[in-house]
Amino acid sequence: xxxxxxxxxxxxxxxxxxxxxxxxxxxxxxxxxxxxxxxxxxxxxxxxxxxxxxxxxxxxxxxxxxxxxxxxxxxxxxxxxxxxxxxxxxxxxxxxxxxxxxxxxxxxxxxxxxxxxxxxxxxxxxxxxxxxxxxxxxxxxxxxxxxxxxxxxxxxxxxxxxxxxxxxxxxxxxxxxxxxxxxxxxxxxxxxxxxxxxxxxxxxxxxxxxxxxxxxxxxxxxxxxxxxxxxxxxxxxxxxxxxxxxxxxxxxxxxxxxxxxxxxxxxxxxxxxxxxxxxxxxxxxxxxxxxxxxxxxxxxxxxxxxxxxxxxxxxxxxxxxxxxxxxxxxxxxxxxxxxxxxxxxxxxxxxxxxxxx
Amino acid sequence: xxxxxxxxxxxxxxxxxxxxxxxxxxxxxxxxxxxxxxxxxxxxxxxxxxxxxxxxxxxxxxxxxxxxxxxxxxxxxxxxxxxxxxxxxxxxxxxxxxxxxxxxxxxxxxxxxxxxxxxxxxxxxxxxxxxxxxxxxxxxxxxxxxxxxxxxxxxxxxxxxxxxxxxxxxxxxxxxxxxxxxxxxxxxxxxxxxxxxxxxxxxxxxxxxxxxxxxxxxxxxxxxxxxxxxxxxxxxxxxxxxxxxxxxxxxxxxxxxxxxxxxxxxxxxxxxxxxxxxxxxxxxxxxxxxxxxxxxxxxxxxx
Numbered sequence: 001x002x003x004x005x006x007x008x009x010x011x012x013x014x015x016x017x018x019x020x021x022x023x024x025x026x027x028x029x030x031x032x033x034x035x036x037x038x039x040x041x042x043x044x045x046x047x048x049x050x051x052x053x054x055x056x057x058x059x060x061x062x063x064x065x066x067x068x069x070x071x072x073x074x075x076x077x078x079x080x081x082x083x084x085x086x087x088x089x090x091x092x093x094x095x096x097x098x099x100x101x102x103x104x105x106x107x108x109x110x111x112x113x114x115x116x117x118x119x120x121x122x123x124x125x126x127x128x129x130x131x132x133x134x135x136x137x138x139x140x141x142x143x144x145x146x147x148x149x150x151x152x153x154x155x156x157x158x159x160x161x162x163x164x165x166x167x168x169x170x171x172x173x174x175x176x177x178x179x180x181x182x183x184x185x186x187x188x189x190x191x192x193x194x195x196x197x198x199x200x201x202x203x204x205x206x207x208x209x210x211x212x213x214x215x216x217x218x219x220x221x222x223x224x225x226x227x228x229x230x231x232x233x234x235x236x237x238x239x240x241x242x243x244x245x246x247x248x249x250x251x252x253x254x255x256x257x258x259x260x261x262x263x264x265x266x267x268x269x270x271x272x273x274x275x276x277x278x279x280x281x282x283x284x285x286x287x288x289x290x291x292x293x294x295x296x297x298x299x300x301x302x303x304x305x306x307x308x309x310x311x312x313x314x315x316x317x318x319x320x321x322x323x324x325x326x327x328x329x330x331x332x333x334x335x336x337x338x339x340x341x342x343x344x345x346x347x348x349x350x351x352x353x354x355x356x357x
Numbered sequence: 358x359x360x361x362x363x364x365x366x367x368x369x370x371x372x373x374x375x376x377x378x379x380x381x382x383x384x385x386x387x388x389x390x391x392x393x394x395x396x397x398x399x400x401x402x403x404x405x406x407x408x409x410x411x412x413x414x415x416x417x418x419x420x421x422x423x424x425x426x427x428x429x430x431x432x433x434x435x436x437x438x439x440x441x442x443x444x445x446x447x448x449x450x451x452x453x454x455x456x457x458x459x460x461x462x463x464x465x466x467x468x469x470x471x472x473x474x475x476x477x478x479x480x481x482x483x484x485x486x487x488x489x490x491x492x493x494x495x496x497x498x499x500x501x502x503x504x505x506x507x508x509x510x511x512x513x514x515x516x517x518x519x520x521x522x523x524x525x526x527x528x529x530x531x532x533x534x535x536x537x538x539x540x541x542x543x544x545x546x547x548x549x550x551x552x553x554x555x556x557x558x559x560x561x562x563x564x565x566x567x568x569x570x571x572x573x574x575x576x577x578x579x580x581x582x583x584x585x586x587x588x589x590x591x592x593x594x595x596x597x598x599x600x601x602x603x604x605x606x607x608x609x610x611x612x613x614x615x616x617x618x619x620x621x622x623x624x625x626x627x628x629x630x631x632x633x634x635x636x637x638x639x640x641x642x643x644x645x646x647x648x649x650x651x652x653x654x655x656x657x658x659x660x
Contacts, residue, residue, distance in 0.1 A: 015413035015414075018415045049415045059472070059621055062623065
């Protein structure tokens with residue numbers, strides 16, 4: 001609510017600010033809050049302590065955005081010889097394209113989509129220029145390469161930001177299989193033509209798939225805010241909504257779109273035309289599933305008080321995590337995978353306990 | 358504003374266990390909560406002379422020291438440090454609750470207070486200006502800091518040089534000074550009337566004991582001051598005293614190699630450090646005798 005109506009915050013008392021700052025920081029929205037108040041011209045009217053916290057948050061935002069820009073600069077330098085369309089995804093895309101979700105945004109990694117055909121070349125070039133693969137366990141490497149939509153993350157030891165090379169936007173074993181070639185061929189070049197971003201409808205759909213099918217609800221609220229921003233921004237363009245729905249149908253992504261429209265309007269008062277809501281409803285889940293999702297999403301999206309964590313939220317997170325894996329791999333595989341990860345993390349804990357002793 | 362010492366022990370314990378106590382420590386308001394009986398006494402001993410803030414207030418840090426759930430509550434009992442409801446470290450043994458509080462709070466400040474340039478440095482004030490003693494391996498900054506403070510210098514911090522970007526002033530954050538191993542006895546000898554807390558044995562840094570902040574330093578925690586001297590201390594057993602000036606670019610590099618957030622601050626950090634170094638007399642102090650070192654620095658300030 002504070003994000004929608006910044007003027008309301010001027011009336012906040014110290015205890016409200018105390019809580020808001022904590023919750024915003026926890027949900028990676030403190031930088032955004034700072035920007036919203038500055039844009040509204042209200043920042044200087046806030047209590048000094050609040051301004052201090054905003055300043056501190058902005059230091060992080062500036063740092064991470066600068067780091068991401070530099071990383072992409074280095075990637076372009078390393079890929080000098082290859083003529084490859086580099087499609088920026090998520091945070092990097094918002095920043096380079098100057099889109100609303102970039103305001104006050106913290107990024108911890110750089111996501112790039114390349115055609116499958118050149119993926120190996122690109123990876124080899126980066127490895128040759130000093131990047132290293134982060135996930136070193138053999139199981140993880142195989143998992144990524146065989147089944148996932150992205151390679152194991154790469155990281156350059158001098159810079160420590162992760163680079164995720166995607167070749168499609170949904171894991172290979174998932175029930176969703178949007179066509180990556182269409183995404184790339186319909187992508188839009190930026191001022192630096194070596195870099196591209198997804199076209200608006202694809203950007204929304206990718207963000208929707210990422211939130212509702214990748215299972216990482218840790219930044220759920222922030223991701224939902226991004227989606228709302230994108231919808232409001234692109235929604236002003238002529239024919240956007242019709243194209244969004246038809247593209248979703250074409251790529252088999254109507255279900256994540258349904259969830260997106262439902263929850264952005266429910267929690268962030270996004271302005272969604274009825275026509276779009278109805279059309280997306282063509283792939284609405286069954287009654288019981290929807291009921292469950294409503295509760296799970298509600299539990300993880302609505303921020304909790306930092307001192308009084310809700311058990312229900314932890315449970316919801318876990319269920320959504322299992323769900324995301326259920327969606328991305330067949331049941332037999334899922335069980336095996338979860339067991340393997342359990343054993344690996346148990347082994348890691350034993351090893352680190354031993355080394356501390 | 359009421360000081361923490363003004364609270365009766367039992368009331369303090371109850372408030373810590375219930376809604377917490379808001380302490381002013383320099384520029385930060387820290388909300389402290391704890392369910393540990395033993396912690397109350399130490400908190401009052403070391404923070405008694407600091408003001409309490411009455412709610413409602415915006416706290417900068419929300420810190421809790423709690424017993425862990427389950428068996429570690431009683432069997433080989435432990436204590437957890439939580440910042441904002443989350444535990445960033447492994448639990449410590451229960452008897453080390455106070456050092457954990459101090460380290461945890463330092464960690465929290467370093468993580469979050471990016472509105473300042475944070476140098477890893479002791480800072481003490483005399484004659485209206487601040488002497489910075491940057492940390493580097495083997496420097497003995499905490500010992501030297503404690504010695505100076507015992508001879509009348511005002512304590513800003515033994516760990517953080519908090520520099521404001523807008524005017525370059527240092528901001529005080531006086532807290533208990535932790536001394537390790539041999540330093541404890543050195544300072545006990547040097548200044549017998551300084552108040553030490555209990556010794557904590559077997560911590561990751563060996564034996565640790567804390568010096569209580571002098572009352573005068575605590576009373577002036579809201580008064581900033583501009584930087585005046587940048588002295589890199591170098592303790593060497595048997596070394597003769599030498600205060601050697603160094604050139605500013607060298608001082609700059611030595612300083613930033615040991616700062617908490619210089620890299621994070623980017624250009625602004627560069628500009629703040631440049632201004633600081635320009636405004637300071639920069640030198641290296643080699644010493645083995647604490648008395649001589651304190652005298653030299655005091656003469657430097659009084660000149």
